[in-house]
Amino acid sequence: MPNIEWNLAAWSSGRDWSGEGEAWSAPWGSSEAQWFGMLYPRLHRWLPARSVMEIAPGYGRWTRFLVPNCAAFVGVDLSATAIQACQQSFAAAEHARFHRNDGLTLPPGGPFDLVFSFDSLVHAELEVFEAYVPQILANLAPGGVAFLHHSNLAALDPAMDNPHHRARSVSAVKLRQLVEASGGAVLVQEVISWGAIVQHDCMTLFGRQDSFPQSQPVLLDNPETWREARMIQQFQAPWNR
Numbered sequence: 001m002p003n004i005e006w007n008l009a010a011w012s013s014g015r016d017w018s019g020e021g022e023a024w025s026a027p028w029g030s031s032e033a034q035w036f037g038m039l040y041p042r043l044h045r046w047l048p049a050r051s052v053m054e055i056a057p058g059y060g061r062w063t064r065f066l067v068p069n070c071a072a073f074v075g076v077d078l079s080a081t082a083i084q085a086c087q088q089s090f091a092a093a094e095h096a097r098f099h100r101n102d103g104l105t106l107p108p109g110g111p112f113d114l115v116f117s118f119d120s121l122v123h124a125e126l127e128v129f130e131a132y133v134p135q136i137l138a139n140l141a142p143g144g145v146a147f148l149h150h151s152n153l154a155a156l157d158p159a160m161d162n163p164h165h166r167a168r169s170v171s172a173v174k175l176r177q178l179v180e181a182s183g184g185a186v187l188v189q190e191v192i193s194w195g196a197i198v199q200h201d202c203m204t205l206f207g208r209q210d211s212f213p214q215s216q217p218v219l220l221d222n223p224e225t226w227r228e229a230r231m232i233q234q235f236q237a238p239w240n241r
């Protein structure tokens with residue numbers, strides 16, 4: 001079970017961060033290819049933004065694309081090692097601040113136009129979302145959105161292997177119920193595969209109900225994520241690899 005203690009142990013001082021997480025983008029070719037081929041097309045309506053919060057930036061694999069796209073940036077991570085690395089890497093960006101947290105409490109700030117997290121909270125159990133979702137909604141600017149990548153394992157066979165250490169208590173449905181019960185409106189949920197495992201994860205985009213009073217959730221099932229990754233990799237210019 002990847003609880004907060006597991007995450008703290010997995011991502012802190014003993015961890016080899018020498019590649020800064022770049023290897024996790026190998027299926028897309030590089031983090032640049034993954035950002036512009038996979039993530040930015042799903043986020044382009046919300047960028048650039050006045051203010052952005054990134055939850056769990058690690059060593060800044062996505063931070064380097066978010067920081068130049070906003071006037072104020074807050075990054076928050078459980079790992080002191082990750083926060084120190086981001087403070088060093090983005091020292092020249094005076095509008096960027098980084099905070100270490102306890103895995104449940106978001107720092108003061110905002111209102112935020114975009115709250116972003118990718119390839120981190122897949123390892124967070126439901127208790128983390130129960131803590132974060134109300135805080136996110138309370139700190140979203142009118143019209144602002146949150147884009148969270150999370151596990152969908154609670155929707156799958158409980159006896160299945162879990163090679164990517166996904167949270168077993170989280171699913172797209174549970175996240176949607178939590179967002180709605182907390183005063184939010186889910187705009188899009190895209191269930192994705194990870195490697196060979198279909199419906200492994202989900203990306204949920206949501207805002208405040210008062211910002212999106214008429215919206216109905218768009219629920220997408222995308223079993224082609226890895227084929228999409230291969231295509232992105234195949235058609236990248238060599239300088240993006």
Ligand SMILES: C[S@@+](CC[C@H](N)C(=O)[O-])C[C@H]1O[C@@H](n2cnc3c(N)ncnc32)[C@H](O)[C@@H]1O
Binds near residue numbers: 004079103124
């Ligand atoms: C696999 S790394 C990914 C980092 C980055 N998102 C990337 O894609 O390169 C996971 C990061 O999530 C952080 N993390 C895990 N659970 C967290 C939580 N509940 N709150 C804040 N940070 C968390 C870890 O400390 C670690 O830096």
